[in-house]
Amino acid sequence: MHVFVFKQAPVHKRLRLCPCRNPALPPSLAPKRMILLLESPQYLLPALQNLKYDSIVRYSTIKMVKSKSWTMVKHFEGLPKLEDFKLEEKELPPLKDGELLLESVFLSVDPYMRPYSKRMMKPGDVMIGSQVARVVESKNPAFEVGTYHVTNVGWTTHFISDGAGFQSLPKEWPENLPRSLAVGAAGMPGYTAYFGLLEICNPKEGEVVLVNCAAGAVGSLVGQIAKIKGCKVVGSAGSDDKVTYLKEIGFDEAFNYKTVNSLEEALKNASPEGYDCYFENVGGNYADVALQQMKQFGRISVCGAISLYNDSVPATGPYIQTYMLFKQLRMEGFLVTRWMQRYPEAQKHLLKWIAEGKLKYHEHVTNGFENMPAGFIGMLTGENIGKAVIKV
């Protein structure tokens, strides 16, 4: 194999090609082909058109782009701990035709990562998750440098992709809104609230909607969307600050489930007539109590069960079939991905409501990729109001 490295780009008036074997060259580029490594190929291509190289790749990509990732050392037991995570670094190979290099700008930490780590990951894998990422180099005409996309490549600072499965941020992203909303109120948690409430609970004007984890990324939106639809909204959360926040954003009733004497009483006081809709983020004992206060034909949207995610031994409670039966309740679990084709519709509504001031959002930002495990653990223990994000 012959590799030519041109070291002084973009000074194409002083072209100087030096044959070498670059020890950093990754195996994927090792066929016996003529490859020209350049620091800035876009400047030099016109000048080099008459040379017959098989590939012209960016020198700096090979030499300089390092990607950091957080891997899971071993499966979590109970609440994840800092030592369950390991920061790893690797160099990324140069881009091939059709590929992009992206850098993560905001990374999302979400409750689903806890149960999914068990279902989808093995020790040593990069933690699952999504991010808002910016294209920093492109060999794919469909994706311009500088554009932003929501991607789903896990806890990683830099990565190469062909762009498949990207949810691109609208080019007309409102200037006054942070792009982190694309993994927040106008992204997955927003879609979750939008579809999980509207499609599964289908709340009617005047009905009573109960939301728990109500100050969380999803719950806070569910309550506000229910208000937009003309419902009475009751929310519970785990601190007085959160309760204050819920009242600020328009919940009719809110209480701190950790300090009330009895959850049953608190729910009864908040809505003596009972509940038509119940947006479930908690599960377990909370659900037992809430189920008893559903009205006939009540609808329960099971979005999460955070009280159960860290159990090593499954928790138990009374069987629910008799409640389901005599109150004719409907309970449905969902993963938001089932509505993936309709994300743009939801994003349009969510951004519109945000712009109109009908949907307020709050972000709990952890600065620095190195703090991502701590941000994740904090989110699981409920330290956040609104959406927990990591700013790289």
Add this chain to the structure above:
Amino acid sequence: MHVFVFKQAPVHKRLRLCPCRNPALPPSLAPKRMILLLESPQYLLPALQNLKYDSIVRYSTIKMVKSKSWTMVKHFEGLPKLEDFKLEEKELPPLKDGELLLESVFLSVDPYMRPYSKRMMKPGDVMIGSQVARVVESKNPAFEVGTYHVTNVGWTTHFISDGAGFQSLPKEWPENLPRSLAVGAAGMPGYTAYFGLLEICNPKEGEVVLVNCAAGAVGSLVGQIAKIKGCKVVGSAGSDDKVTYLKEIGFDEAFNYKTVNSLEEALKNASPEGYDCYFENVGGNYADVALQQMKQFGRISVCGAISLYNDSVPATGPYIQTYMLFKQLRMEGFLVTRWMQRYPEAQKHLLKWIAEGKLKYHEHVTNGFENMPAGFIGMLTGENIGKAVIKV
């Protein structure tokens, strides 16, 4: 008040009116009016048209119609016992204008009576339930003597009604079918199977449907309707005879849940790929095991929870929210009455399928109203194949 009793009907050629005060005359007929009591007014009315009585009522109704009812002495604890029931007798008053006298021909015993006794009844009340009843006397032109109706007046041999809420049997009731089907395969259990399966599970051709209590009044129909819709059907029941019956009526797989080594294994063997639809009659531990074998987007129709009805202390099991969530399951409890407006549609289909031989029915008939409590207890302990009915 003057009351005239004509004693020798229908011999209207020898009319003989004798004024009297009848001590059996109930207070509702005590206004100071002229009332003619006759044994068979329909024969005599033409002859008496010129007499100005305020009311002409049937003498035999007052004197002779005794109604027997089974009352609940005290709320059941665990499985109902014979001494929890008491047979009571009373005389019925004469009919007023607009009323009918009916006699029960077939009475239904159903699982729902056990939990509903707790919810709707107090000690001393007549046991709730429905029957096929025949009009034996009518002062309501909308209901002819000799017509049959499904009524909902409890465990009673005779009763007076204005006909409100009756579900009348079609006049063209097929000659070769017993009218008991109107409280069975072409009645409430039939509607329950029809709507509970089709509306809630909405099974598609080729899907796998699980039914428990499969040899019961509802389960046996659910399985057959699922077959009509092109599904693979798996049923479980509590005796080898029932399993044999299930195979006779076309279930693809059937097993005796009491004798299999492991319910989990039995369900896996019957459908290694899992289940799309689950028609739930049992609840409790059975549901725990079955839930784990649902496929993504599985639907669970909660029709009953017979394993839980007799519990004095609510039984417990693992929380189900995580299963509901990650498999995106939908579970809905229902009472068939929500589809009351559509009963005629269901009955038409059910009778058609029965006539075509696509829907087989089996009745477990207990003879004699005096044996009704025993028939009820037997049904709760699973002695019946198909529908348990009492023939008066």
